[in-house]
Amino acid sequence: MKIIEIQNIKKTYNPDTVPVRALRGVDLEISKGEFTAIVGPSGSGKTTLLNIIGGLDKPDTGTVNINGTDVIKLSDNEMINFRRENIGFVFQSYNLIPVLTAKENVEFVMLLQNRDSKERESRSKSMLEAVGLSDKLDKRPAELSGGQQQRVAVARALAGTPAFVLADEPTANLDSESTANLLDIMAQLNDEEGMTFIFSTHDQRVIDRARRVVTLVDGNIESDVRK
Amino acid sequence: MLLKIAWRNIWRSRLRSLVVMGAIVIGAWAVLFLAGFQGGFVEGYVRNAIENQVSHLQVHHPGFREEKKIDFLIEGIDAKVAQLLENKTIKSATARTIVNGMLSSSKGARGVFINGVNPNTEPTVTKVHETIIDGDFLNQNKRNPILVSKKTAEKLKLKVRSKVVLTFQDKDNEILAGSFRVIGIFETSNAKFDEVNAYVVKKDVDRLLGFENQGHELAMLLNEPDSLLAAQEVISALLPDLKTETYQEISPDVRLFESQIQSSAYIILVIFMLALIFGIINTMLMAVLERTRELGMLMAVGMNKVKVYTMVVLETIMLGVIAAPLGIILAYLTINYFNKKGIDLSAYSEGMKEFGMAEMVYTTIAPSMYWQLGVAVFVTAVLASLYPAYKAISLRPVEAIRAI
Ligand SMILES: Nc1ncnc2c1ncn2[C@@H]1O[C@H](COP(=O)(O)OP(=O)(O)OP(=O)(O)O)[C@@H](O)[C@H]1O
Ligand SMILES: [Mg+2]
Numbered sequence A: 001m002k003i004i005e006i007q008n009i010k011k012t013y014n015p016d017t018v019p020v021r022a023l024r025g026v027d028l029e030i031s032k033g034e035f036t037a038i039v040g041p042s043g044s045g046k047t048t049l050l051n052i053i054g055g056l057d058k059p060d061t062g063t064v065n066i067n068g069t070d071v072i073k074l075s076d077n078e079m080i081n082f083r084r085e086n087i088g089f090v091f092q093s094y095n096l097i098p099v100l101t102a103k104e105n106v107e108f109v110m111l112l113q114n115r116d117s118k119e120r121e122s123r124s125k126s127m128l129e130a131v132g133l134s135d136k137l138d139k140r141p142a143e144l145s146g147g148q149q150q151r152v153a154v155a156r157a158l159a160g161t162p163a164f165v166l167a168d169e170p171t172a173n174l175d176s177e178s179t180a181n182l183l184d185i186m187a188q189l190n191d192e193e194g195m196t197f198i199f200s201t202h203d204q205r206v207i208d209r210a211r212r213v214v215t216l217v218d219g220n221i222e223s224d225v226r227k
Numbered sequence B: 001m002l003l004k005i006a007w008r009n010i011w012r013s014r015l016r017s018l019v020v021m022g023a024i025v026i027g028a029w030a031v032l033f034l035a036g037f038q039g040g041f042v043e044g045y046v047r048n049a050i051e052n053q054v055s056h057l058q059v060h061h062p063g064f065r066e067e068k069k070i071d072f073l074i075e076g077i078d079a080k081v082a083q084l085l086e087n088k089t090i091k092s093a094t095a096r097t098i099v100n101g102m103l104s105s106s107k108g109a110r111g112v113f114i115n116g117v118n119p120n121t122e123p124t125v126t127k128v129h130e131t132i133i134d135g136d137f138l139n140q141n142k143r144n145p146i147l148v149s150k151k152t153a154e155k156l157k158l159k160v161r162s163k164v165v166l167t168f169q170d171k172d173n174e175i176l177a178g179s180f181r182v183i184g185i186f187e188t189s190n191a192k193f194d195e196v197n198a199y200v201v202k203k204d205v206d207r208l209l210g211f212e213n214q215g216h217e218l219a220m221l222l223n224e225p226d227s228l229l230a231a232q233e234v235i236s237a238l239l240p241d242l243k244t245e246t247y248q249e250i251s252p253d254v255r256l257f258e259s260q261i262q263s264s265a266y267i268i269l270v271i272f273m274l275a276l277i278f279g280i281i282n283t284m285l286m287a288v289l290e291r292t293r294e295l296g297m298l299m300a301v302g303m304n305k306v307k308v309y310t311m312v313v314l315e316t317i318m319l320g321v322i323a324a325p326l327g328i329i330l331a332y333l334t335i336n337y338f339n340k341k342g343i344d345l346s347a348y349s350e351g352m353k354e355f356g357m358a359e360m361v362y363t364t365i366a367p368s369m370y371w372q373l374g375v376a377v378f379v380t381a382v383l384a385s386l387y388p389a390y391k392a393i394s395l396r397p398v399e400a401i402r403a404i
Helices: A046-053 A076-086 A102-112 A117-130 A146-159 A176-193 A204-209 B002-012 B014-054 B077-086 B150-155 B191-196 B202-209 B225-238 B252-290 B292-300 B305-341 B346-353 B367-384 B386-394
Strands: A002-013 A020-031 A035-039 A061-066 A087-090 A164-168 A196-200 A212-217 A220-226 B057-060 B090-105 B108-117 B132-135 B145-149 B163-169 B175-186 B197-201 B217-222 B243-246
Touching (some): A020 A196, A046 A164, A076 B305, B002 B305, B225 B243, B252 B305, B305 B386
Parallel strands (some): A164 A196, B145 B175
Antiparallel strands (some): A212 A220, B090 B108, B090 B163, B090 B217, B145 B197
């Protein structure tokens, strides 16, 4: 089942001043349960592509169908609600609300989804357990290591039961042990729960763990390899 | 949860929150204290005017106040005083004969209102006897005593016991003259008033004028100053041929003064509010911009604009909920303190005397003003946070977080 279908998308930044053609006509389909890495040199358009898939940005031309919805037609506020219900995000940094504990952070998206408190309570605990942080429920982000913070972000992304999880360089700020650990958790969630992950990376070890690798060069897809 | 996040965000940057709370506390305090000061100032002025000059109510021949003609008389004035005193609303009453005349000494002459007063009943109505700075108050046993103001004494080089001559016209336009001796020198807080008034015993001036049981003015104080208008009606009915007027009608400048003070207080109030608004806009804007990435992340994961907006405004509301009552309590304490102790303005009172102002201001404020102005400051603070909150929701998540 296809959950992402994008066709011929183009995106140019600063079209009037110093135009930067970040995406030059990209087609991509992603099915449920895939574990995909978007790779490529710096400036090749990875972030731009993920932003468009995540409904954070819109292309200049082309079609973007996510989980059956033509997101280009959505207004800003509809887009926010769409993201809340359909997409889990793991950012490179500034993932968590600093004034909330790990558990409260995981609950937060469910709260925005208006889920009842019992479900929030049990689901936030089980998600944090799934990422191996059941002993850190009441810690604030500042009391957690970078790797632990990223794991909380993964737990938060999954807690909202999204169609897929997007992660732009989730390991960029992590040491190799934390990187391996985070990848283990993501791969396990992919195996056991069938959660779709799409992540960008520069890290060869992360690329090695991916089951599909999409390579971008100068705003075009150069290769798309399934292992 | 929004409440929880907003509450914790407040304590994230203590200094900034303290600045905002401080601004609200000071704003609420300043606005209230200003109102209290203004209230005390006006009340002092009105009290001064009533006690020293106009009393609560005055009765005259209907034409007297417009044209101070000597034959605009109140007949049977002694009986009328007695009649007034029978009325329960009236605390005290006194009769006066007032003529326009010339006061001369060997050093010069000045035009004055010669107030013929009853030395026994005058002190029950006005406080002229308390303003004597040298010598004594009028006394029936002395021959032709006169009270002159300090200003007049200086101009005419008069001392206690100096001799002066009063000249004025009687009702047939005959010039009359009488020789008087200064028994005391007075000084009120109204320099203009002092300049043109002198006091003699009513009987002495009556004798010169040939008045018998006649006079120009009845002045009285009420037991209940609040029932001014009701008392005016009662007395008008009692003395239908005469005109009964309140101090507000007699001294319209009291009203004018009140409104002038009020409008200058409004201007200061607006300045304070503007300072408060800009202070809060500034600090809350900083609070928002500092959290650009975090706010971008919140919108990326699905927090809608209404919620982000609410969160930012809630932070200011919470600061206001803590700070506004503190400001009100502080204002209550200082207003009460200066209500008892008074604020001494004697250092500035040379200039103030020209306007008949008291040297001490006893701050006073209507209790309802506490919550009214407190709410006004609170609302101002919250309004000031609307712009930073608007800024927060105009952030685009992609720009707020450069990487998803
Ligand atoms: N907001 C923007 N305004 C102008 N140019 C931009 C903007 N965002 C990205 N670009 C440019 O678009 C091109 C693609 O950028 P993008 O961030 O998608 O690349 P990337 O593959 O994610 O790079 P990196 O590996 O460094 O994160 C780059 O040349 C970048 O400089
Ligand atoms: Mg990037």
